[in-house]
Amino acid sequence: MTGFSIVTINWNNLEGLKTTYESVVAQTYRNFRWIVVDGASSDGSQEWLAGLDEPRAEIASERDKGIYDAMNKGLRKAVETPGYTLFLNSGDAFADPQVLERIVAAIEAAAVPPRFIYGDFYRKAANGSLTRIAAKPIERLPLGLPASHQTMYFENERLREMHFRENYRLSADYCMLIEFLTGMDRSTAVLQLPFPLCVFDTTGISHKRRFEALKEDMQIRMRFLQLPWVNAVTLYCLHYVHTHTKQLKAALGK
Incomplete structure (x- = not known):
């Protein structure tokens, strides 16, 4: 049974964290871990997390050195179990409650189990409006990320060999994807899905x-x-x- 590790990093974004949480626990497919890495928030996030009654949540709250340090902490925890890892940061959400269920169906239908999965997404503007963005073919990777990283599912066996290079303060996710796919036969290792996987909150630092x-x-x-x-x-x-x-x-x- 395919398992998922959903990594959420948070720092002083309690309302965004609640949005992400509600999206995660609404998933109809239930074989997942929700790994929360909070950067010692002072806005009530720590207290709210401490009060959660959610058996799938694995929560740590401590100071970190930045976004990708926090994501590396989550990565190391995520790959302890088999399956796939998704980085869904506070404020981001699944596109609908059936996302994980549909991904599992696509994995089971594939001739070869994919190592990397991604797809379309919704971009959420500051006014709350959503715009659907189509993912680009993986062959266009030299031009940039094929989609937002919140749509990207990394197979954990390969991901154990990876980390986010923290010297890239804004684009370490792009770098990690390139390294993750290096040496793979992308015709079988990559699965692009034709439906929206997430709602991407564009108020994040890399967008600004x-x-x-x-x-x-x-x-x-x-x-x-x-x-x-x-x-x-x-x-x-x-x-x-x-x-x-x-x-x-x-x-x-x-």
């Missing part, structure tokens, strides 16, 4: 500091994809213009 993240993406492409610097810089410039244009349109309400 998008231009800084673009620089890290460029460095990652050169180091881990061995992309020539001319190609990497060109991609950076294209992403920069695209991001600036999108933010300008949003500011103008277009």
Whole structure:
């Protein structure tokens, strides 16, 4: 029976944490662990977590060195059991209560058990509106993440060999995915699902500091994809213009 480790990191985001919790416990498929890594929050999150009566919750609250330090703590706990790990941070949610159930059905229907699973997602704006975003083919990985990391399920046997490189403060998830897939036959190891898996809260740090993240993406492409610097810089410039244009349109309400 396929198991899931759902890692949620949180720091002073109690309302977002509650949203994530409600989404997790609503899942119709019940073979999962909910691993919460709270960064010693001071907004009531610790007290709320301490009062939870949820047998699937495994909670730790202590100071950390940042987002990816916290995610690494969750990763190390998650891979103690077989199955798949999802990083669903506070404020993020499953797209609907049947997500895990549908993923299990897709795994069982696959000719070969996939090592990596991902799919579409909803982007949630500050005003609460949702926009469906289609995942990109995995062949476009050199251009960036094929979807939000909240849609990505990593097979734990392989994930035990991985960690988030904390020197990349905004794009360590992109780097880890590249390393995770290195050497795999992606035609059988990767399963892309054609339905929404999560609601991605866009108020997170990497979204707010998008231009800084673009620089890290460029460095990652050169180091881990061995992309020539001319190609990497060109991609950076294209992403920069695209991001600036999108933010300008949003500011103008277009």
